[in-house]
Amino acid sequence: MAPASASLRTERLVLRPVKARDLPAVTRLWTDPEVRRHLGGPVIDSVVRIRQRRVVGASGFHAVERAADGVVLGLVTVEAGARDGETEVSYQFLPEHWGQGYAREAVAAAVERALGDTPSVVAVTQEANARSRRLLESVGMAHADSFVEWDAHQVLYRRRRA
Numbered sequence: 001m002a003p004a005s006a007s008l009r010t011e012r013l014v015l016r017p018v019k020a021r022d023l024p025a026v027t028r029l030w031t032d033p034e035v036r037r038h039l040g041g042p043v044i045d046s047v048v049r050i051r052q053r054r055v056v057g058a059s060g061f062h063a064v065e066r067a068a069d070g071v072v073l074g075l076v077t078v079e080a081g082a083r084d085g086e087t088e089v090s091y092q093f094l095p096e097h098w099g100q101g102y103a104r105e106a107v108a109a110a111v112e113r114a115l116g117d118t119p120s121v122v123a124v125t126q127e128a129n130a131r132s133r134r135l136l137e138s139v140g141m142a143h144a145d146s147f148v149e150w151d152a153h154q155v156l157y158r159r160r161r162a
Helices: 020-031 045-055 102-115 130-138
Strands: 013-017 061-066 072-083 086-093 120-126 142-149 152-160
Touching (some): 020 072, 061 102, 072 102
Antiparallel strands (some): 142 152
């Protein structure tokens, strides 16, 4: 089993543990209104400070770096047992990197790795987040449930090991 913090390479990306130098980009992910539109809005300063202390080197948190130039594009998190005992993948990417396939490439790699260790992987997104829903479907995840959480309609996607 690959440790949740081990680096993972794809054709264009490196998913690796978050480093202190990544904090400006990661903080933008937590505070950018466009990134947070379907995630409950920007995170307040006191919570950002707590997250900044906890995310560096944390197991399961991966900075997504473009291999060609080292630019941090986003964050992918893989958490074993997070949702009713299933491994959950989540992701956030900076808006200037949307629409280039980076998120799909990173999430696909994270899901494939996780399925080597667990029978299924889930992801949750707001029903209104059509882009995220298309991404999850493009990596082989299927709609499994709908519910209300955080005062918004959510959809749970699941992919089972083949």
